[in-house]
Amino acid sequence: MAPNTERTFISIKPDGVQQGIVGDIIKQFEQKCFHLVAMKFLHASEELLKQHYTDLKDRPFYPGLVKYMNSGPIVAMVWEVLRVVKTGRLMLGETNPADTKPGTIHGDFCIRVGRNIIHGSDSVESAQKEINL
Ligand code: DAT
Ligand code: MG
Numbered sequence: 001m002a003p004n005t006e007r008t009f010i011s012i013k014p015d016g017v018q019q020g021i022v023g024d025i026i027k028q029f030e031q032k033c034f035h036l037v038a039m040k041f042l043h044a045s046e047e048l049l050k051q052h053y054t055d056l057k058d059r060p061f062y063p064g065l066v067k068y069m070n071s072g073p074i075v076a077m078v079w080e081v082l083r084v085v086k087t088g089r090l091m092l093g094e095t096n097p098a099d100t101k102p103g104t105i106h107g108d109f110c111i112r113v114g115r116n117i118i119h120g121s122d123s124v125e126s127a128q129k130e131i132n133l
Pocket of ligand 1: 056061065094095114115118119120122
């Protein structure tokens, strides 16, 4: 990797896959000149999801979050480019679709925080952890 180049973990959640917007989302990252370095279509196990979301284990929505993420297949991707972690989060918009503007992925494709169709790493460190998982 070139200096300052980062990798981020982005996954399209089960409802995003069901909505049929996988291609639209990948296209946005490609248009932004992110490089796709890995992609996997998988049905994540509860065990794997619990590890991925371990920081949230004491939050009231955690059991529902794990169940939702386990409800169908997801598209797990690694994207690489300069400052990709921050830019990726900007393209996703705020966690809660109600708090974010149209023109972001959360702003354009979903309504509820508990069904927000896409995940993106929030730091270089968490990206590393999530990619390893
Ligand atoms: P982010 O995914 O933006 O990093 P997070 O790590 O705080 O946000 O939460 C992880 C996911 O959990 C989030 O994408 C959607 C869900 N979530 C967060 N807050 C929630 C809430 N108040 N009710 C239901 N689900 C929530
Ligand atoms: Mg998070």
